[in-house]
Amino acid sequence: MKCEVVAIGTELLLGQIVDTNSSYIGEQLAMVGIDSHHQTKVGDNHDRMVAVLRQALDRSDAVICCGGLGPTQDDITRAAIAEVMGVELVRDEAIVERIRTMFGSRGRSMPENNLLQADVPEGASINPAMPGTAPGLICPLQGEYDGKVIYAVPGVPWEMKQMLAEGILPDLQRRAGFTGVIQSRTLRTWGQSESGLAEQLDAEIRRLDEVGGATIAFLASGWEGLKVRITAKADTEEQVAEILADEERIVREIVGDEIVFGTDDDTMESVVLQLLRDRGKTLAVAESLTGGLIGARLTGIAGSSDVFRGGVTPYDRALKLSLLGCPDVPAVSEEMALAMAERVCVVLGADVGIAVTGVAGPATLEGNDPGDVWFATCIDGVAEAHFLKMPFDRERIRQFTCIMTLNSVRNRLLAKG
């Protein structure tokens, strides 16, 4: 079973919007074991869209079209698919009602334009998920492309994701002749290289190759760490859940729990916030090098305010002394990092403190090279410092520092139990 992705929109070709949807769909297809060998971007042009869809159907079994399902005259995906199917667009009155109800529930009346969204190619069915006003389409083909299928989803990421998960991946799996259940769990890891993980898991991957039931794959994600994806297939949800749980336990035993910071949608910051919440502890940050990045990432998570008290960014060395009461030691030093972590807890009234001081580059600072970083964590009054030396550019130095300091808090909290 091969499935292509066609992303639709002139704004994608012009670089006004980066096409992240195709990447997401590609990842999801890989997760359920469906090959995707081509992804194409095409503009809002009927003839080119039709040609690209035909080309995709010539070489693949299924096509996911993303975008062009809105209510304006530009949104011509419905018509292009109808042409490829060799059918007319027909207005689906049930969809008209659903859209009308959606507008009504927000106290607004439906603009006439939105009727266009209820025009579907004859013979198409509607994706069971419909989080917005754009219905997703499942369009089975006949004749030349008999047995193949085109799916259409809106370009709005959260609508696309829901339709993919609920309406498309299960349908693709059925078409691939698989009648059971496939599910994946992603273990988010930090602190081990891809080759290191691959070596650790080599025997287990070979064991699974023989006994079946589950597969393991890696996804390298830069400063977001490495993802280890376990995919399980079985007849029932219960069996799949059991296989996933067993395999997660095995993988965690092999690579070590310290390496696995979370699963699926977890991020390092969401995991650290939850650990602190579970232990009834509050957090404060003192960021020199990162200039606010750690605080920004933490407060990007809804609900962070019950744990995160705040931060101080003493970018200028004098502020490390005046704002936090640190001693008069070199700005980038173990002593300064330790003092910042201890003092930010005291000054901001927090149980846990994170401190960062270092050189982001490109210039050296007081004899330190770009990428020289001291960071410290303080938990219940006990501070620990670490030194990093990173041969990276400014952005990567700051981002890697951010995740490594958070991971350090995580490990210390876990070690305390």
Add this chain to the structure above:
Amino acid sequence: MKCEVVAIGTELLLGQIVDTNSSYIGEQLAMVGIDSHHQTKVGDNHDRMVAVLRQALDRSDAVICCGGLGPTQDDITRAAIAEVMGVELVRDEAIVERIRTMFGSRGRSMPENNLLQADVPEGASINPAMPGTAPGLICPLQGEYDGKVIYAVPGVPWEMKQMLAEGILPDLQRRAGFTGVIQSRTLRTWGQSESGLAEQLDAEIRRLDEVGGATIAFLASGWEGLKVRITAKADTEEQVAEILADEERIVREIVGDEIVFGTDDDTMESVVLQLLRDRGKTLAVAESLTGGLIGARLTGIAGSSDVFRGGVTPYDRALKLSLLGCPDVPAVSEEMALAMAERVCVVLGADVGIAVTGVAGPATLEGNDPGDVWFATCIDGVAEAHFLKMPFDRERIRQFTCIMTLNSVRNRLLAKG
């Protein structure tokens, strides 16, 4: 003249890396007036790569291949292009020497693998820009695709960008029959809608349509504002520079200097830092809602430390009082924003202060809705507050607040002269 983009790499299809290169190339092509109707991603597979290249040549005059020029066995773009050209790969000794010299200048000897990068299709020439060890290729076609051309660039963004600017866009322009010089200038704007700008510039765009010499286009870029791109064509560099300068002046007069915050690679934060630097002023931030985002953006710019003193993130309301000495008023209020901006200047010893307090959502806070934001700026002791009400999600509320507060500082500094 139509030019397609083919991005090469299995990691792109699997979603491990988002293909931002194609978006960048698409934008650059649009800037010089070359149509790009298709962009395709294909994996590291010889046959599929050859098929995709042929397909692209069937419908376009030129193809830019991005990626697969590295020194490993995975890097098969060179071989795929050679097959499409119907020629052999030949080792280019001049390239071998260049790569050897590059390694030598870093005190390292060249690994044997890197010899592969000196294998080029017979008849191809080398892109004049070669910032890394991967040579870019310019491959003219004969026979079936006579007169067409394939360009190959590495997937490393900064190498790709330099080769595109220096070796590909000028060559494409020559092939399009244009022998003069084309250059663009992008005006970065904030504070006006796309339709508003289009209306303001309508007469000027129509005037240019008649008299020629330059064109104007818009690129909407979300919370990075709207870009207005002026493109000029003439016989010499001097003439183009003059046209661009004249047209920039005209556009600035029409839309207002307040709207145009920078040009080309400027960002709102780099512009604000430079304005402060020029005026000999220092900056401090007090961020509640944004949690460090403004400081993180400012310190993302190299050299920010001569202007940016630091920040305070009093996320918890009590810290607004204890850290900054703000009065005991509601957390999200005009009084609090003004006090935060004034006090952060005093406490951190800065000439200019920025303060933000608001509700990021999804929950309401003390009777304020998500998206309700008070921000204030304080310059030389004089504070001004503004209220925003944004029907956005958490990320957009925070990002829009960030750029709007910085823009407010910019406008006040400009107004002071």
